[in-house]
Amino acid sequence: MAQDETINYLNHDRSLKSWLLTKDHKRIGLMYLGAVSLAFLAGGILALLIRLELLTPGETIMGPDAYNQSFTIHAVLMVFVVLIPAIPAALGNFFLPLQLGARDVAFPRLNLFSFYLYLTGAVIVLSALIVGRIDGGWTFYAPYSERVGDSILFVTTGVFVMGFSSILTGLNFIVTVHKMRTPGLTWNRLPLFVWSIYSTAIVQVLATPVIGITMVLLFLERFLSIGIFDPALGGDPVLFQHFFWFYSHPAVYIMILPAFGIISELIGTFSRHRVSGYTFVALSSVAIAFLGFLVWGHHMFVSGQSAVSSVVFSLLTYLIGIPTGVKVLNWVTTMYRGSISFKTPMIYALIFLFTFSIGGFSGVMVGVLGIDIHLHDTYFIVAHFHYVMMGGTVIAMLGGIHYWWPKMTGRMYNETLGKIAAILVFIGFNLTFFPQFIMGSRGMPRRYYDYLPEFQFMHELSTYGSWILGAALFMILGYMMASLINGKKAPSNPWGALTLEWTHAAALPHPHNFLATPIVVRGPYDYHLAREMFELVPSGDGQHGEVIPGVEASEPDGRPEEA
Amino acid sequence: MTSHSAEGHPAHLEHHFVSSEQQFDAAKMGMWLFLVTEILLFSGMFVTYTVFRSWHPEVFAHSAELLDWRMGGINTIVLLASSFTVALAVHFAQKDNMRLVIINLMVTLVFAFLFLVIKYFEYTGKFAHGVFPGAAFDPHGVAGGHNYADYNIPYAAQFFSIYFVMTGIHAFHVIVGIGVIAWITLRVSRGEFSSAYYTPVELTGLYWHLVDIIWIFLFPLLYLI
Amino acid sequence: MSHAEHHIVPIKTLTAVILTLGMLTILTVAASQMDLGSFNVPVAMCIAGIKASLVIAIFMGLRYDNGTNALILAIGLVLAFVFLVFVLLDTNFRGDTSATQSGTIMETEQLAPAQTR
Ligand SMILES: [Cu+2]
Numbered sequence: 068m069a070q071d072e073t074i075n076y077l078n079h080d081r082s083l084k085s086w087l088l089t090k091d092h093k094r095i096g097l098m099y100l101g102a103v104s105l106a107f108l109a110g111g112i113l114a115l116l117i118r119l120e121l122l123t124p125g126e127t128i129m130g131p132d133a134y135n136q137s138f139t140i141h142a143v144l145m146v147f148v149v150l151i152p153a154i155p156a157a158l159g160n161f162f163l164p165l166q167l168g169a170r171d172v173a174f175p176r177l178n179l180f181s182f183y184l185y186l187t188g189a190v191i192v193l194s195a196l197i198v199g200r201i202d203g204g205w206t207f208y209a210p211y212s213e214r215v216g217d218s219i220l221f222v223t224t225g226v227f228v229m230g231f232s233s234i235l236t237g238l239n240f241i242v243t244v245h246k247m248r249t250p251g252l253t254w255n256r257l258p259l260f261v262w263s264i265y266s267t268a269i270v271q272v273l274a275t276p277v278i279g280i281t282m283v284l285l286f287l288e289r290f291l292s293i294g295i296f297d298p299a300l301g302g303d304p305v306l307f308q309h310f311f312w313f314y315s316h317p318a319v320y321i322m323i324l325p326a327f328g329i330i331s332e333l334i335g336t337f338s339r340h341r342v343s344g345y346t347f348v349a350l351s352s353v354a355i356a357f358l359g360f361l362v363w364g365h366h367m368f369v370s371g372q373s374a375v376s377s378v379v380f381s382l383l384t385y386l387i388g389i390p391t392g393v394k395v396l397n398w399v400t401t402m403y404r405g406s407i408s409f410k411t412p413m414i415y416a417l418i419f420l421f422t423f424s425i426g427g428f429s430g431v432m433v434g435v436l437g438i439d440i441h442l443h444d445t446y447f448i449v450a451h452f453h454y455v456m457m458g459g460t461v462i463a464m465l466g467g468i469h470y471w472w473p474k475m476t477g478r479m480y481n482e483t484l485g486k487i488a489a490i491l492v493f494i495g496f497n498l499t500f501f502p503q504f505i506m507g508s509r510g511m512p513r514r515y516y517d518y519l520p521e522f523q524f525m526h527e528l529s530t531y532g533s534w535i536l537g538a539a540l541f542m543i544l545g546y547m548m549a550s551l552i553n554g555k556k557a558p559s560n561p562w563g564a565l566t567l568e569w570t571h572a573a574a575l576p577h578p579h580n581f582l583a584t585p586i587v588v589r590g591p592y593d594y595h596l597a598r599e600m601f602e603l604v605p606s607g608d609g610q611h612g613e614v615i616p617g618v619e620a621s622e623p624d625g626r627p628e629e630a
Numbered sequence: 631m632t633s634h635s636a637e638g639h640p641a642h643l644e645h646h647f648v649s650s651e652q653q654f655d656a657a658k659m660g661m662w663l664f665l666v667t668e669i670l671l672f673s674g675m676f677v678t679y680t681v682f683r684s685w686h687p688e689v690f691a692h693s694a695e696l697l698d699w700r701m702g703g704i705n706t707i708v709l710l711a712s713s714f715t716v717a718l719a720v721h722f723a724q725k726d727n728m729r730l731v732i733i734n735l736m737v738t739l740v741f742a743f744l745f746l747v748i749k750y751f752e753y754t755g756k757f758a759h760g761v762f763p764g765a766a767f768d769p770h771g772v773a774g775g776h777n778y779a780d781y782n783i784p785y786a787a788q789f790f791s792i793y794f795v796m797t798g799i800h801a802f803h804v805i806v807g808i809g810v811i812a813w814i815t816l817r818v819s820r821g822e823f824s825s826a827y828y829t830p831v832e833l834t835g836l837y838w839h840l841v842d843i844i845w846i847f848l849f850p851l852l853y854l855i
Numbered sequence: 856m857s858h859a860e861h862h863i864v865p866i867k868t869l870t871a872v873i874l875t876l877g878m879l880t881i882l883t884v885a886a887s888q889m890d891l892g893s894f895n896v897p898v899a900m901c902i903a904g905i906k907a908s909l910v911i912a913i914f915m916g917l918r919y920d921n922g923t924n925a926l927i928l929a930i931g932l933v934l935a936f937v938f939l940v941f942v943l944l945d946t947n948f949r950g951d952t953s954a955t956q957s958g959t960i961m962e963t964e965q966l967a968p969a970q971t972r
Pocket residue numbers: 315316319362363365366
């Protein structure tokens with residue numbers, strides 16, 4: 068394609084104002100990526116400090132009060148400021164319209180607005196640190212959250228505001244997928260990343276309003292004592308937990324569904340094979356999105372909710388295993404049939420298969436009523452959700468960042484360092500969290516500041532693991548930044564992928580994404596239709612994918628350019 | 631492919647859409663999604679209401695007597711009428727009769743204000759007898775044939791808290807609606823819309839109807855049963 | 856671009872709907888004045904449901920709109936219903952965990968034949 072190499076979305080206007088007021092989904096995506104990374108850095112440093120404190124029983128580096136605050140802020144940052152917006156708002160924003168062959172999301176102004184809402188929410192949350200102490204974890208359970216100091220108000224307000232940002236992003240993406248697909252891009256030709264972001268958006272739109280009203284009621288209860296949640300006023304604290312988890316369980320799928328999408332892309336691309344069971348993988352995302360609304364009570368087995376609802380929630384929780392299993396089996400089948408190239412992103416996909424499977428299986432375990440009574444509020448739970456959140460979402464996010472880095476920045480990172488870092492992440496992660504499964508099953512309660520001496524060995528292993536993990540993450544930060552300065556210039560399609568962002572957009576995309584409207588005539592992973600691709604790829608430099616069999620560009624479209 | 635020449639390109643069409651039709655459909659779908667988020671937001675309050683009602687049905691039935699069904703009924707009619715005028719405004723926008731659009735939107739505004747005025751008298755009437763949400767709940771005095779002290783029973787405070795929170799958040803939506811309708815009326819009078827492009831009028835109408843629908847449920851739940 | 860395809864709801868239909876809505880409001884008030892026993896709540900909710908459906912179908916034009924928007928609304932309503940039902944499944948059966956017999960499983964199993972006798 069005759070792409071104009073000189074003009075791209077980064078250099079067409081370099082002023083600060085053009086960034087702050089941009090309506091370009093690519094720039095908004097990058098700004099999200101920056102903000103999320105900063106919050107991840109802060110939350111990560113807190114995690115390292117928490118692990119360091121737990122190296123020995125008793126006080127190691129901080130007192131119990133600082134410890135309570137650290138794990139609370141770590142959780143609030145990681146859940147609300149990092150994991151929920153991480154993949155959809157950063158990578159989703161950047162690549163959803165590109166994969167759809169669209170010029171932008173359906174509502175670009177709303178997109179920018181939701182970014183600023185997110186920033187505002189994050190700032191409000193962080194200002195809680197200045198106002199006073201927040202402890203008690205990220206769940207704000209009533210009535211404690213209504214009686215503790217005022218700084219909790221900043222956290223709940225911040226969560227409320229960020230919730231609106233999440234709703235607007237989801238709304239924008241749903242409409243974009245429905246209305247902005249390029250000609251020929253039918254539903255059964257959508258890349259699986261699009262399917263997963265679409266399913267995520269459904270959850271964002273349907274679940275998030277409930278956390279909004281929950282925060283409003285919490286606020287009113289604190290100031291007017293309306294007596295909905297506080298037992299001292301005639302309210303019911305378990306009702307608060309229902310409200311909270313009606314959002315917060317589906318929120319887990321806001322975090323993990325996009326990760327599934329990235330893994331599908333990575334496994335399809337690096338196995339050089341059509342993702343087997345495409346329809347099942349695509350629809351299982353939608354199935355998980357809806358099933359995810361029926362299981363929230365599994366967080367409340369020991370809360371005093373009725374036994375009949377515990378039984379129902381427990382049974383429904385098992386069902387989630389089915390669509391998730393469908394995905395994992397199809398990914399493995401894809402690799403079995405394909406010819407795998409072990410590039411860094413693919414290594415993250417393989418790590419994901421290992422760590423997420425452990426997270427998923429341990430999740431089914433704690434969904435079992437009898438077992439959960441013993442494991443509730445122990446390190447087993449901590450290990451389980453870190454295997455899902457970090458072993459799932461963060462690993463997939465790292466894979467996605469490596470995969471799309473050339474498209475976002477136009478630079479290649481150092482492949483050798485990338486592989487070393489990925490392996491270190493794998494070792495560090497498992498060393499940190501696997502001992503926590505063992506501790507938890509032996510009765511080490513979560514959130515405790517102090518512990519019995521027999522747990523010290525496991526805690527030590529976990530802390531050493533956190534150092535390896537931390538070092539690996541800093542290493543990634545290092546070589547990624549270095550690639551911006553002296554990385555090799557990336558070709559437009561370094562991996563020989565078949566989705567539109569690689570085949571039809573320039574190495575650095577044009578401000579309006581495509582010079583010509585792409586017309587799609589085949590599926591996103593139809594490698595069997597494009598044998599020529601395999602010969603083109605290995606050399607790894609220069610412009611590839613000029614002509615891809617089965618994909619043609621229309622004549623330059625006559626849509627008016629903005630002045 | 632739809633292709634416009636730069637001159638034939640309508641002013642309201644944003645660059646990333648192919649056609650006005652696509653832009654209209656996208657906007658309308660976005661609005662419906664937003665309305666669904668509103669429904670789920672209110673669902674939290676309806677759940678609270680149902681839970682406490684199912685725990686204390688007699689208290690709720692007894693407390694509801696203090697709310698005047700005449701006031702609530704008149705407000706129901708007022709909101710329904712405003713829904714009607716908004717529907718008329720959209721109708722006339724489609725027929726390119728912008729004068730009647732403005733008139734209908736203004737009538738809608740009058741109804742919306744009337745609703746709030748009646749709500750104001752209801753609230754102050756309750757406050758005067760110590761019927762407040764939450765801890766300040768302390769009913770006293772006699773009015774309208776009710777001895778308010780009879781209503782000082784356990785969990786009556788919950789009923790009135792839920793009443794004030796639900797109607798309060800609903801009233802907040804009415805106030806937002808007034809702002810939006812006023813702004814849209816201004817834009818209509820500036821000649822920004824025509825039968826070819828009236829998306830904001832239509833979307834505002836959708837929002838206003840939802841506010842009406844919420845009230846359709848609040849009225850029987852709080853005043854009648 | 857013309858919007859020729861957009862359905863224009865006739866004034867006659869709109870008027871018929873608002874009159875029906877007014878009538879239903881009077882009906883629901885009248886019904887609440889009568890003592891219908893346990894039917895009071897269902898009747899009021901049914902009438903409210905009919906009124907809301909009329910507003911949605913005609914005033915909001917969903918009847919003439921494309922199916923996706925109707926699907927969106929339906930999903931939202933189903934989810935709100937799920938929220939309500941699952942919370943009630945707890946709150947209306949609260950305390951059933953304590954409705955257990957004392958003694959170990961073995962003891963209750965030994966007791967069981969004695970009770971049937
Ligand atoms: Cu859960």
